[in-house]
Amino acid sequence: NRQSEAFPILSALPAAPSSTDAQNTLWSERRNYFLDALQVRNWQAAYDSMAGHGFPGGDRMVDAEFFAGWVALTKLNDPARATRHFEALRQASSTPITQGRALYWLGRAAEAQGQTPAAVNYYQAGSRHIQTFYGQLAAEKAGQTTITLPADPVITAADRAAFENNEV
Numbered sequence: 001n002r003q004s005e006a007f008p009i010l011s012a013l014p015a016a017p018s019s020t021d022a023q024n025t026l027w028s029e030r031r032n033y034f035l036d037a038l039q040v041r042n043w044q045a046a047y048d049s050m051a052g053h054g055f056p057g058g059d060r061m062v063d064a065e066f067f068a069g070w071v072a073l074t075k076l077n078d079p080a081r082a083t084r085h086f087e088a089l090r091q092a093s094s095t096p097i098t099q100g101r102a103l104y105w106l107g108r109a110a111e112a113q114g115q116t117p118a119a120v121n122y123y124q125a126g127s128r129h130i131q132t133f134y135g136q137l138a139a140e141k142a143g144q145t146t147i148t149l150p151a152d153p154v155i156t157a158a159d160r161a162a163f164e165n166n167e168v
Helices: 003-012 020-039 043-051 058-074 079-092 096-112 116-129 133-141 157-164
Strands: none
Touching: 003 020, 020 043, 020 058, 043 058, 058 079, 058 096, 079 096, 096 116, 096 133, 116 133
């Protein structure tokens, strides 16, 4: 394993190349390095590989911010740094899954900093995404004992037509 030689090369490459093929390749290498670093318990290398991702948005940015925040909180014991990543995650996507995950982990980071009222607020906000895994974890941390599912979405004629016209 030549991991110690890999990171200087990885960190010297452009964080988010302009070509999609280059982005895919670099992300694959960055993620593999991250997983290798976790396996050998090199927490700082794992963090560095994700924290320097350079993606301005999209799924890769969401994943990298989560991974960097998770390592910062659970392995480097740096909840303030983790908070920055989880907040970036929250801002990056409005999907219920990402919102539930970001708010749950923001609550964990606040809790680790002794900020109980802030943690409760994050957990309560995360519990609004109860249909997701992290929304359920947030609800549990917020002390909720019952689940109220959100209303079913209203499907319009335009939604139905768009679905029917999708050739996938």
